[in-house]
Structure formats: C-alpha cells, structure tokens
Amino acid sequence: MRRYGSVIKVKEDQLELYKELHDNIWPKVAEVIKECSIQNYSIYHKDGYLFSYLEYVGDDYDKDMEKMAADETTQKWWAVCKPCQIPLDSRKEGEWWASMEEVFHLD
Template sequence: MRLGSVIKVKPEKLEEYKRLHRNVWPDVLKTIKACHISNYSIYYKDGFLFSYYEYKGNDYHQDMAKMAADPKTKKWWAVTDPCQSPIETRNEGEWWAAMEEVFHLD
C-alpha cells in the first residue's frame, strides 16, 4: 500500500523542521521500520510538506497504533508537531491529511 499525506509547515519553523529531519533519532527510525513502513520521504513546497511511504504489513491500523504508543516516537512528535499546521480540509482525527492517489507507474 502506498500512502501520501500533506500538512503545512509554519514558516518560522521550516529550518528547524529540516534540521530535525537531517538527524532523525535512531529509535524513531527503528520504530518506523518495525511498523512495516519503507520508502518513506517528506518533500517541501510553498509552505506544505508532502509525505510518501509504502506500507508492507498486514494490519495498518494496528501498526499505526503501535507507533503512536512508542515512547520515543511520542517524544519525537512533541518536537516536530509544533513545526506543523494541519490543513483545514483534513478528515476528523487526522494530523497529516491523507491524499488520494490518482496515478502510479512502477
């Protein structure tokens, strides 16, 4: 499964966000991989962050709950979330807004 999502980055926090992602904490990377996420990228353009990753597990919701419960990941999000501003059209309960895939070519 391929997933894309979008969120705004606060202009005054952009450089901090980039700095943080140049040195993502090893325990956070380990948890991402343990939750069956691969090929993960975040892009920036005109105040927006676009996230893309591939999920290779069998229970996406369970793996996302596992990630959200991880203490190191919670601390990481406490540092990165203040850099972000969710878009107004996101679904209820979303921080990053899920995007619809309209084209893919392998």
Template sequence: MIKIKPEGLEQYKAYHANPLPGVNEMIKECNLKNYSIYQRGDYMFSYFEYDGDDYEADMEKMAADPTTQHWWSLVKPLMQPLDDRNEGEFWSDMEEIYHLD
C-alpha cells in the same frame, strides 16, 4: 500533506537531518518503507509504502512508543494541519490519481 509553519521550516529540516535514535527503527518496525517527506513552499508531502498485514495496529504501536511520542512533541508544533483535513487526521491523506509501476 500538511503545512509547515514558516518559522518552523529550518528547525523541521534540522530535526529530520538528525532524527532521534529509535525513530527510524520504529518506522521500519511498523512496516513502513521508502518513506520520504518533500517540501514545496509551506507544504509538506509524505510518501511511504506499507508492507505489513495490519496498518491500524502498526500505527497504534508507533503512537504508543515513548521515543515516537517524544519525537512528535518536537515536530508537531512546527506543523499546521490543513483546514479541510478529515476528522482525526493530523497529516491529510491525499487521493492517488495515477500510479505506474
């Protein structure tokens, strides 16, 4: 979960309507699937399923990717991390309260 800056919403949507080449491929290469981002007002919620063996290593791989770094340089300035986020978080994790398969 994260806030979107009101003045950044349309640009954020435009970026995600046409991601940079390589961004979606890196997400898949890092074992994320069924990745979605939802918006309600100023809040963005992401959902994904991780299908790998080492989440931390896959996230480090993604963070080291030059294309991903460029992508983040475009979209991060449009977002506003939550005040109560945990140390080291940009997007704030949420606790799952209910799940049904």
C-alpha cells in the same frame, strides 16, 4: 504493498528547524518506523507544504500505526515536530497530516 501520501503545512519560521530535525532523526524513531512495516518513506517541501510518501508492507496498517503511536520515543519526537506544523482544515477527523488520494501510479 500500499502507498500512502499525506500533506500538512509547515510554519515558515520553523522550516529550517524541521529540516534539521529530519537530518538528524532519532535512531529509535527510525527503528520504530521500520518495525511498523514502513519503507521508502520521504517528506518533500514546496511553498509552505510538506508532502509525505511512504510504502506500507505489513498486514495490518491500523495495528501498526497504533503501535507507533504508543511508542514513548515516537510520542516525544512528535511533540518536537508538531509545533512546526499547521494541519489542513480539510483533514479527516482524527488526522494530523491530511491523507491524499492517489490518482496515478506507474511502476
């Protein structure tokens, strides 16, 4: 199992919409997330930032992320969510959410 953290800004005037969307996540989107070997997935908010945490339990993260990105319903979900977000300037090329370095973990 691998842990992933990522961060993005949320538009202040879109925060409530973003929360509402995630309170009512589309069932197919949740299904695809699980099919792509992701579990214990959470998104937190603080001071205009969204922090995402997930655990990946599969064998090929890149392949599973390609599968998720190819899913038509997931693409539509992202199209609804992306206007709520502001990517960080410091993100790596090709990232929307900026990946974070894990500096401590305790089981």
